[in-house]
Amino acid sequence: AQSVTQLDSQVPVFEEAPVELRCNYSSSVSVYLFWYVQYPNQGLQLLLKYLSGSTLVKGINGFEAEFNKSQTSFHLRKPSVHISDTAEYFCAVIRDTGRRALTFGSGTRLQVQP
């Protein structure tokens, strides 16, 4: 089985500052990794994913994440946030083979202040 830990439940940050949202996972098999974003009163939207290849993954809206296998981490970063980035962010993993479904972390609420 897989598990995902998002270390921060809330991250307040000022506009134009950099931000990092942390995600660690546990799995006995190889996994694929995802970050989803949920804007207020909306469903989840895929930000980026790591399936294979380069460990630095770029996504939409200027976000990027780096897969670190040795530390079992997949932290999300943005060099300069905007008010519109205020949302809840979910890290998720899925086994890379077999019958599988996503396992989500508990979420991190990013609050961008002016």
Added chain:
Amino acid sequence: DADVTQTPRNRITKTGKRIMLECSQTKGHDRMYWYRQDPGLGLRLIYYSFDVKDINKGEISDGYSVSRQAQAKFSLSLESAIPNQTALYFCATSDSRGNTQYFGPGTRLTVL
């Protein structure tokens, strides 16, 4: 039009009532999923279906049942609703590779 739709978007019901939440998709995907979201717990998998005749329990299936009426439709039922089933419910779909899931807008269910 949205690729994944859920009806109703909001529902208030009473303890003991039977409730059905419906999900439809136009993406042509084989796989469909039902999740519930609770504050501080993220999303937890209730049921998933890899095709019309392949339905599987997720981590929190007790108190729920599902029906896959067609490739495009996947319904979630609460046979006898209870207050701790108050939550935001999401339907999702993916293709046969299952690597990326696409989510509907959610149904907010309140059980009084």
